[in-house]
Amino acid sequence: MRPLRLMFEGFGSYRDHTDVNLSDVDFFVLTGPTGAGKSTVIDALCFALYGTVPRWGKKDAIRNALAPSVNEGKVCLVFEAAGGRYAAVRLLRRSAQGAVQTKEARLDRLDASVPPDADLTKILEAVAESLAEGDKVTGAVAELLGIGYEQFTQCVVLPQGRFAEFLQAKPGDRQDLLIQLLAFAVYEDVGQRARARASAASGKLEMAQKRLTELGTVTDDVVAAASRKVRELADLVPTVDEAVEEMAGLRARWTEANAAAAAAREQLTGLASLRRPGDVVDLATRLTLADEAVGRRADERAVAEKEEADAEAARAGLPELTVLQGWRTAHTRAAALADRLDRLRATAANAEAAEETARAESAAAERELADAETARADADRAHRAVALAADLAEGEPCPVCRQQVHDLPQHDVPADLDTAMNAVRAAKSRVTAQGRAYTDAGKAAAEARAEVASAERQAADLAAELRDAPPPAEVDAALASREAADAALDRARARTRAARKDEEDAARKRTALGEEEQRAWSALRASRDRFVALGAPPVDGTDLAAAWQSFLDWAKDQHTELSGRAAELELAENELRTQGGTARAALTDLLDRHGIALARDAKPDVVLASHLAGAERDLADLRARREQSAALAEEVERCREEEQVAKYLGNLLKSNGFEAWLCAEALDSLVTEASEILMQLSGGQYELVRAARNELVVLDHNDAGTQRPVNTLSGGETFQASLALALALSHQVVDLSGGRRDLNSMFLDEGFGTLDEATLDTVAATLERLAQETDRVVGIVTHVPALAERVPVQFAVTRDGASSRLQRVEV
Known part of the structure; x- marks a missing residue:
């Protein structure tokens, strides 16, 4: 795995967008004060690939991934591996409850034609194939690189405080790491396949032997x-x-x-x-009788048709029945209407007389009302004068004329005012009653006159309708004659229909007998045809019975x-x-x-x-x-x-056999090279040795070559031994894995401060040679200026109050 571009923002202490271009770098150093964010750059690279960072402890603990006070972060690594270019991208978000989660992750294979130093957006857009998304990204990365997270953090990224893990690991754990790292698991796979093939071959052998026995x-x-x-x-x-x-x-x-x-x-x-049909003998007699019946029925039908024609001629000179019935109805209505008109006229005269009487009575009632109202007014004035005189005083002004009263007037007792008012009310009631009676009489007279007028119009219409009609007696006589003629014609038609039906029945019977005769002839011919091969004689003539007898005589002889x-x-x-x-x-x-x-x-x-x-x-x-x-x-x-x-x-090829031997051989090769490096780093004092049980020990040449367990070394000595082993592993991984692993990157985080000047110079030279001779990227994190000054590319890391910042410095 060789990194080309590393981008992150909102990650760790880096709030702002940071883009690290490593496409033209073989050996670089991250420098800066403690806490500036140097190790965070290595953390971002590891997080992009595996979704976790060694410094966070648990694999799934990502609560420290987001920068403070940001809610979203992003990490992207563009790298080369297995001859292709890939991008691993992870997006982080902080929930409303403060929990940090990986909301998006993907691994894409990129088009390698885009230059690695081009704009990062353009590089990421050149997706050739999407390999994995979400939770599947970490597994896809491990499959692509050939190593998982644990192996990656022991031989590619050596973080702070974990340099000694590979050095001090138990022999079994170290063997598992070498199997995974050096692709030795392929031999276990080969062994398993061989054992499976042996089992399959055994089954085939048993089946072949069984088939051979059965055959x-x-x-x-x-x-x-x-x-x-x-x-x-x-x-x-x-x-x-x-x-x-x-x-x-x-x-x-x-x-x-x-x-x-x-x-x-x-x-x-x-x-x-062969048998002659029994009804053939009398068939001719029945045909003759049928012909006679047809003739008789035809004559009867002709007589009936003549009688029908005579009846139609007799009726033809009479008026139509509907006209006669209309005249009789009109005469009946005219007689009834004349009687009704006399009654209506009498009723109208009576109504008009009643109307005149009511009119006179109404006028008399109105006159009585006028007299009563005059009497009531006189009584009212008399009563008001008496009441006014009662209030007058001599010497006081009159309230009416405003003149001084000298003599008080004297009045007689006036008439009863209530009596006058009752008389007015009684007169008004009579006026109302007489007016209503007069109105009703007028309506009755008008209705009587209207009925008379309507009856007179109807009488005039009937008179116009009967203008050309004969008198009632003549109409009744003509109607009786017409009804008699119609009845006679209906009887004649019924006789004609019956005669025609009788004729048709006789014709059908004659036809049926004719068909029966034809069937009898057909049956005879069919019977004869069955024996044509025997020379049966033809059946001809008109006498069916004779033909049948002739054929039966021949059949008997035959x-x-x-x-x-x-x-x-x-x-x-x-x-x-x-x-x-x-x-x-x-x-x-x-x-x-x-x-x-x-x-x-x-x-x-x-x-x-x-x-x-x-x-x-x-x-x-x-x-x-x-x-x-x-x-x-x-x-x-x-x-x-x-x-x-x-x-x-x-x-x-069992794991306790060939694999163990391979791991021992590989460990010997690693220890040999690591010992050479350690001898240089320790000034000739220490040498690594593989003990009998694959444990690693050091020979202390300053103590007469005494063997010491590696966990007895001091911190600086442990760093030297771990670095020597890591450098040897990084150098030999391609050869030891048979070309199946190419981990052409190595990142070392701190530990150089424990080295003296000479050892530091040796480490720097070794790292330079590793980067130049093996075409791999070597990155280190250090506070030691003497080491940093020897690295050709430096990334200076600083931090202000808001964010860490990174700047490339060419030396």
Whole structure:
């Protein structure tokens, strides 16, 4: 894995967008004060790939991923691996409850034609294939790089405080790491496949042996016997075919004889069954009577039609029935209307007289009301004067004329005012009652006059309608004559319909008898046609009974002659049947001698062909079984050999065998190179050695070559040994994995402050050589200026109050 571009924002202490271009860098250093954010750059690279960071503790603990006071962050790594270019992108968000979650993750394969130093957006847009999304990204990265998170943080990214993990690991854990890192698991896979193949070969061997046992042994004698049987049956075919042909000829002759005998028997039966129909004798008499009935009914129908015509002529000179009925109705209505008009006129005169009386009474009531109102007014004035005089005083002004009163007036007692008022009310009631009576009388008189006028108009209409009509008596006489003529015509028509129906019935009966006669002639001809082959005479003439008798006489004579011929035909048929049975019996015996049973209705040649085909199939099957037995024997030997080889290889490649040996050899190679590096770093004091149980120890040459466990080294010494082992692993990983792993990146975080000047110089030289000679990216994080100054590319990390910042510095 070689990083090209690393971008992050809102991640760790970096709030702002930060883009690190490593496409042209082989050896770089991150420098800056403590807490500035140097290690966060390495954390971002690791997080982009695996979604977690070693410094956070748990794998799934990402609460420290987001920068303070931001709610969203993003990390993107563009890198090369396995000959392709890829991008790993992860998006972080803070929920409303403050929890940090990875909301989006993806791994894409990119188009490598875009320059690695181009705009990052353009690089990321050149997606050739989406490889994984969400939770599947981490697994896809591990599969692509060939190592998981644990191996990545022990041999590619060496974070603070974890340099010694590979050095101080237990032998079993170190072996598991080497198996994964150096692709030694392929041998375990090969071993498992070999053991699986051995198991499969064992199953095949068992099945082949079983099939060989079931197939049995087919000898040459058995095959020869089957061949002889095929030849014998084949030699028998011409004989059987000749016999079958002879039997076919006998069968054809018997079929002809059988058909002739059957035809003769059928003709004898037909001749014996001929009978003349019983109704043929009197059919001519019934036809004559039917013809006479048709003539009679025709005459009766002609008489009825003449009577109908006479009735229609008699009615033709009379007026229409509807006109006569209309005149009679109009005369009846006119007489009734004259009586009603007299009554209406009398009623109208009475109404007009009542109207005049009511008018006079109403006028009298109005006069009485006027007199009563005048009397009430006089009484009212008298009462007011008396009341006013009662209030006058001598010497006081009069309230009416404002003159001084000298003498008080004297008045008589006035009339009763209540009586006058009651008289007015009574007069008003009479006026109202008389007015209503007068109005009602007027309405009644008007209605009577309207009815008289309506009746007079109706009378005038009827008079106009009867202007050309005869008198009532004449109308009644004419109506009686017309009704009598109509009745006579209806009776004549009914007689005509009945006569026509009788004629039609007689004609149908005559037709039916004619059809019966035709059917009788057809039956006779059909009976004669059945025996044309015997020379039956034709049936002609008009006398049906005579024709039938003539045909029956001929049939009787023919029956006697045909009886002798039928006996001769049956004799010939029986003789042919006997010959056919003898031929079949001989053929059945022949086939039986060759082991072939011939069923009663079976065809001998077909049966022989079937047995011959079966014998040929048996012979072919025996030959195939003989070949199959040989092939199965070869397969048994091949499966036995395959099982032994696969089983032996599977046992060799078990994890406690070949894998352990490979890991030991690889560890020896790593320890040899790491010892050389450690000797340089320690000034010749320490050397790494693999102990008997694959444990790592150091030889202390300053203590007479004493072996010491690696966990007894000081912090600086441990850093030197771990660095030496890590450098050797990074250098040899391609060769040790057979080219299956190419981890051409290495990132070291701190630990250099424990080295003296000479050792530091050795470390710097070693790292420079590693970057130059192996074409890999080496990145370090350090506070040591002397080391940083020797690195060609520096990234200076600073931090203000809001965010960490990174700037590339060329040395």
